[in-house]
Amino acid sequence: MKMPVGFEIAAATAGIKSSGRSDLGLIYSPFPLAWAMASTENLIKAPCVSRNRARYATGQPIQALAVNSGNANAGNGDQGIWDNEDFAGAVAAGLALPKVQDALTASTGVIGKRLPIELIREQIPDLAQQLGPDTNTFAEAILTTDTRPKQVAATLRNGARVVGIAKGSGMIHPNMATMLAFVMTDASLSQENLRRLWPRIVRRSFNQVSVDGDTSPNDMALLFASRQLNADPMEFAEALEAVCQKLAQKIAQDGEGATTLITVRVGGGRDEDQALAAARSIAASNLVKTAIHGRDPNWGRILTAVGASGAVSDLANLQIRLQGQAVYKGKPLPFKEVMLSEMLNASEVVIEVDLAAGEATGIAWGCDLTAEYVKINADYRT
C-alpha cells in the first residue's frame, strides 16, 4: 500500500523481539502534521501514551512517529519514562527534527521489561535512510501476537487518500485496548476539524472491538494529515469512518486464537450510546464467544448479554437474528436447530438485535473464544 502524499514510512529489525521478526517502524513527514489522538482509558498508562498526550495538549503539530513492538515499556516506573524520552530523542536526532517534541512514540508488547533502548538507538539511522512510500514492512513491524498485518485505504473523489494501519490481537476490549492504529491522510483539513471528528470515529470503530475484555496501558489511535490535497469534509469523514471500521473488523478477525469473526449489529436503540453498549456487551461476552465457537445457536446468551448492558426498554418486542434467522421476539421463535448450527460454521457470524426502543444503530466486532486463546495467553512469556 502507498502512503498518502506528504508521508514517508519505513521498518527495521532492532532485535527487541526474540523471534527475530521486524520490530521497529517509523512514519515521517517533511510537513508539520495536523493530528488527533485517542488513547487508553486504563489508569496505568505507558510513558509513550502520557508523553504523546502532553504533546497533544499543546496543540502543536508533529513530524514523526516511531513504533516498537516486542516491549510495551509499561509498568517500568521512572526508568520507563526516561527510556521513552531517549527513544523520542533518538528519532528526532536521526531525522534532524527541529525539536525532540516533534517526534511521537508508541510501544507494544510485554509489560514490565526494560525497553532495550540501545538496540533501538543503533537502528534509527538505518531506519531513517529507508524511508519511502510503501507501508507493508511497517504494517508487519508493529505486530505482536497478530497473525497478519492490517491495512485499509480509501481514495476520495479528488484523489486525496486515507490510509490506516493497525495492530491488535489480545488484551482487546472497548475503550482502547492493546491496539495501535495510525491513520494518515493528505486531505487538507484543519486540526480543529480533525480533533472534533476523531473521537466520534474512534467511538464507532476501535472502541467497538472486543477480543477478551482486557484493556492495555499502551493503546493509541492517531490520525495525521499532511494537508496536501483538497477534500470535501463530509466525504472525508465518511471515508475515515469506513477505514477505521474495516481496521476494527480486521483486529477482531485476527483475535488471539479466533476462527470466526463475530459482527454484532444493533438497531432500534433509544440513542447511539444504548445501541453501541448493547452491541459491545454481546461482542464481549465469553459465553456468546464460546457458543459461536461451538456452532451453538444459543440465543439465550445473547439476550442475557443485552440485559447485562442495561439496554433493554421493550423486552416484549426485542428481536434477535442469527445469520439472518429470527430466533427470538419477546419469546423463543421456532427454528431448525441443526440447520442454523451449520450456518454458524462460517468465517463470519452476524448477530442482529432490534431493541425496539428507537432509531439508533450500533455495530461491534468480536471473535470466538477458543482453546487456542487460552494456550496463547497461558504460554505468552514462558
Place this chain on the structure above:
Amino acid sequence: MKMPVGFEIAAATAGIKSSGRSDLGLIYSPFPLAWAMASTENLIKAPCVSRNRARYATGQPIQALAVNSGNANAGNGDQGIWDNEDFAGAVAAGLALPKVQDALTASTGVIGKRLPIELIREQIPDLAQQLGPDTNTFAEAILTTDTRPKQVAATLRNGARVVGIAKGSGMIHPNMATMLAFVMTDASLSQENLRRLWPRIVRRSFNQVSVDGDTSPNDMALLFASRQLNADPMEFAEALEAVCQKLAQKIAQDGEGATTLITVRVGGGRDEDQALAAARSIAASNLVKTAIHGRDPNWGRILTAVGASGAVSDLANLQIRLQGQAVYKGKPLPFKEVMLSEMLNASEVVIEVDLAAGEATGIAWGCDLTAEYVKINADYRT
C-alpha cells in the same frame, strides 16, 4: 449437614435434566420465615426472580422455597411467567400453605426452553413427603455444570446455626451471576435487621466472585431465619459473612474448567468500594486467569487490571505480591522467575495488592481460564 431448627429440606428427580441426575429441591418451615433477598442486576430477569422480588417488596414472611435445575425458565416470554406461577402453585398445594405467595421459586439451567411443569407437578407430593433435616441431597439437586455440592455451616455460641447452600459454576461474575445461594438460620433476628445486613454481606461475598464475566437472569441469594434461638446480632453478622465468603470461594474453586482458585486480597484502598473494585477487576481478567493457568508470574496483567478498575491513586507506591513474593512496587522488583512459576503451580494462588491510598480492604475470588472452560461452553447444549 443438618438444617437449623425450624427448617426441613428435600430433593427429588423430576426428569428435567436429561442426565437423570436429581433436579428438584425444596426448603420448608412450619414457621413464617423472616427473609432477605439479593438478586441479579441483569435487566433480563427470569420470572422466578421477578416474582420473588414482588413478594419481597410486600415485607411478608414466606414458608417455602422450591428450586429446579436443568432449566432456567428465562427468555420464555409470558409462557415463562405462567409456568413459574404454576410451579409455585404446585408447591403451595403440596405443602398445604395458606397462600400461593408463601412459596418462592428459583430456576437454573438452560435459557429459552419451556419449563417442563408437568414433570415438576408430578414430583411435588413425593418431595413434600421426604422433607427432613439433611441438606446433602438438596445441595446436589440444585447443581448444573458444578462438579461438587457447596455447603458451609457455622454455629454461634448459644447454639444457633447458620447453614448456607449454593450452586454456580459458569456465567459467574460480580453482581449476582448464575448463582443461587440459600442461607438458613434459626437465630432470632428481626426481618428489618436481616434486610439491612444482607446487601452488605452479599457485596463482600457473592458479588466478589468472577468465573467468566457473564451475568445471568436467574441469580438469587436468599437468607431465611426461623427465629427459634436467641443470638447476638454482631456474632451472627460475622458468622453470616464467613459462611457466605466460604460459599463464594467454593463457587470460584468449582468454576467451569478451573484447576486453580485465585484469591485476590486488596489493601490500602481509599474506601471499600475502591478495594472491592480493584480485587474484582483482577479476579475477572481473562489475561490474569490465563497467566495463572500457565503458571506465569506476569504481574503486568495484574497491574493493568487494577488500572482498568480505576482504582489507582498512588502508582509510585502500588505494590503487588504473588504467593507472598513481592514482584512490583512502583516499578518491577527482581525475583526468581522459575521458582515463582513453580509456586504458582498450586490449587490456590493468592494475589495481594496494596493500593497505598488508605486503609480499606477487599477480597475477590476467581479461577484460572482453561481450554476446558471453552470446551464446556462450546458444547453446553449440543
